[in-house]
Amino acid sequence: MLKKATPRRWRWVVLGAVALLAPLALLSAARAGLVGYQRPDEVTVDQSDMLGTWKDGYGMTLQLGPDRRATADGIPGTAPCERDGTWMFYVRLESGTFVTERSATEGQVASATFGESVDCHFDLSVFRIHGEYVLCTVEDPDSYCTDRELLHKTPEPNAPAAVP
DSSP states (O other): OOOOOOHHHHHHHHHHHHHHHHHHHHHHHHHTTBSOSSOOOBOOEEHHHHOEEEEOTTSOEEEEOTTSEEEEEOOOSSSOOOSEEEEEEEEEOTTSOEEEETTOOEESEEEEEOSSSGGGEEEEEEEEETTEEEEEOOOOTTSOOBTTTSEEEOOOTTOOOOOO
16 A cells, blocks of 8 residues: 655655656746746946947848948848948936937946848847846847847957956
């Protein structure tokens, strides 16, 4: 005759199963290319943190300059976009609405425009993942950026290597 497990014993069995399965679920999500279990918090960055060259896993390259000029290669979509454009941060007005402002020197979201087509304009949400700033162009707040969609800043040539 089998003994019934006591409630206390069941608790340990359930906790043990959760402890074993939780890392597997996170690993599966990571392999699927999701940024994380939840969308990471947006962070405010200074203009100097935005300057430079950014690349994603699909081959798009975005260069952001201090003069608010931007250059992009490999913009996804079907609309022909211009290579040269502009970028600027969004700011919040007293009314609560957000607008782009050329003089803004920091923000959580920037705008980049490369021509007249709606498909040639995208927002750049700034996140910090594992200590690194990344840019996400997915605008739906219920969606995640995959690892390939994230724009990572590339090291500048002739820059000294970071000290670990």
